[in-house]
Amino acid sequence: MSRIEPQPGVMDIELYVGGSATVDGVKDVVKLSSNENPMGCSEAVTDMHAKTGLNLHRYPNTDHSDLRAAIAEVHGLEANRIICGVGSDEVLQFITQAYAGVGDEIVYPEHGFSMYPILAKMVGATPVVAKERERVVDVDAMLAACTDKTKIVFLANPANPTGTMIGGNDLARLADGLPDGCILVHDGAYTEYVQGFDGGAGLVEARDNVVMTRTFSKIYGLGGLRVGWGYAPQPIIDVLNRVRQPFNLNDIQMKLAAAAVRDQEWVTKCRNDNTRLRAWLAEALMEHGVPSDTSCTNFILARFADQAEAEACDEYLKSQGLIVRRVAGYDLPNCLRITVGDEPSCRRVAHAIGQFKGGAR
Numbered sequence: 001m002s003r004i005e006p007q008p009g010v011m012d013i014e015l016y017v018g019g020s021a022t023v024d025g026v027k028d029v030v031k032l033s034s035n036e037n038p039m040g041c042s043e044a045v046t047d048m049h050a051k052t053g054l055n056l057h058r059y060p061n062t063d064h065s066d067l068r069a070a071i072a073e074v075h076g077l078e079a080n081r082i083i084c085g086v087g088s089d090e091v092l093q094f095i096t097q098a099y100a101g102v103g104d105e106i107v108y109p110e111h112g113f114s115m116y117p118i119l120a121k122m123v124g125a126t127p128v129v130a131k132e133r134e135r136v137v138d139v140d141a142m143l144a145a146c147t148d149k150t151k152i153v154f155l156a157n158p159a160n161p162t163g164t165m166i167g168g169n170d171l172a173r174l175a176d177g178l179p180d181g182c183i184l185v186h187d188g189a190y191t192e193y194v195q196g197f198d199g200g201a202g203l204v205e206a207r208d209n210v211v212m213t214r215t216f217s218k219i220y221g222l223g224g225l226r227v228g229w230g231y232a233p234q235p236i237i238d239v240l241n242r243v244r245q246p247f248n249l250n251d252i253q254m255k256l257a258a259a260a261v262r263d264q265e266w267v268t269k270c271r272n273d274n275t276r277l278r279a280w281l282a283e284a285l286m287e288h289g290v291p292s293d294t295s296c297t298n299f300i301l302a303r304f305a306d307q308a309e310a311e312a313c314d315e316y317l318k319s320q321g322l323i324v325r326r327v328a329g330y331d332l333p334n335c336l337r338i339t340v341g342d343e344p345s346c347r348r349v350a351h352a353i354g355q356f357k358g359g360a361r
């Protein structure tokens with residue numbers, strides 16, 4: 001019998017757990033567990049969807065040129081330095097596959113996005129965790145965690161699941177302090193929720209060791225479409241395109257994403273609504289004795305007294321048809337991550353948490 005073995009690290013991967021969408025026995029359910037946009041996507045996208053003819057016998061454009069041109073035009077970037085993927089997850093995967101392997105290290109913050117260790121193990125690299133300070137990325141700890149084996153540093157900014165972010169000076173200090181040959185991946189999945197923030201584009205322009213990733217899954221309301229993109233120095237893009245499958249995106253994905261990025265009015269509207277409702281929700285929870293850090297995203301990280309209380313609250317919310325996210329796997333056992341839903345959902349979840357804290361269990 002031959003011994004068929006996976007690559008080192010593969011069997012150490014703990015499977016990614018998505019946000020659940022159903023509660024047994026409860027019909028009227030609100031899903032606040034996956035940071036989706038409750039407003040959905042722009043009408044420009046639904047119109048395009050209706051128009052997009054089925055051309056299923058033809059392969060799609062392999063170089064994504066129309067979508068890259070739309071992204072470049074809207075964001076004032078160089079189209080040649082953009083790469084598109086099946087969600088930003090796939091772009092993160094290209095980077096990991098191309099730049100890290102057995103014997104290398106990948107650094108990310110203590111409560112960093114759960115795909116980072118998955119990707120590290122996928123290529124046999126060693127995941128290295130840098131402590132945060134009160135749920136905020138600590139640049140000194142990140143730099144201290146780096147060695148000459150570190151090939152990639154992952155940083156979601158704003159971060160998931162903490163919702164916090166670090167500023168431009170800290171980012172520049174991190175990028176400048178990395179060991180030679182190490183890439184900083186500035187994961188900007190939640191960029192658009194921060195008014196005026198470039199998501200790290202300026203950092204990419206000014207350095208040769210920074211890559212920015214972005215997504216259509218959050219503010220664009222297109223989590224189901226699976227489109228993300230990255231912006232990087234040309235030599236890195238040339239490498240990433242070598243590990244990308246030629247037809248990774250289909251025609252419909254590209255057309256709808258291009259329509260979405262061109263409708264920045266929708267993005268502004270969604271950002272404004274989110275900012276207003278997020279502040280309302282955080283304050284309502286605070287009044288019920290549930291604090292949270294100032295969030296720069298479309299969710300808040302609600303802090304409870306301990307793990308038992310967080311879990312009991314989660315169970316109570318479920319019984320009320322409200323699905324939020326437990327984050328014990330992120331080493332935040334006393335917290336629940338709650339997506340900012342539409343206004344009725346925000347009121348409903350705040351009311352239920354008030355009932356729970358008032359003794360309804």
Ligand SMILES: Cc1ncc(COP(=O)(O)O)c(C=O)c1O
Pocket residue numbers: 035086087088089090113156159160187189214215216217223226227228
């Ligand atoms: C920080 C962060 N990065 C990347 C992603 C991946 O997003 P997608 O693959 O949908 O673009 C997510 C999704 O939740 C996220 O929270």
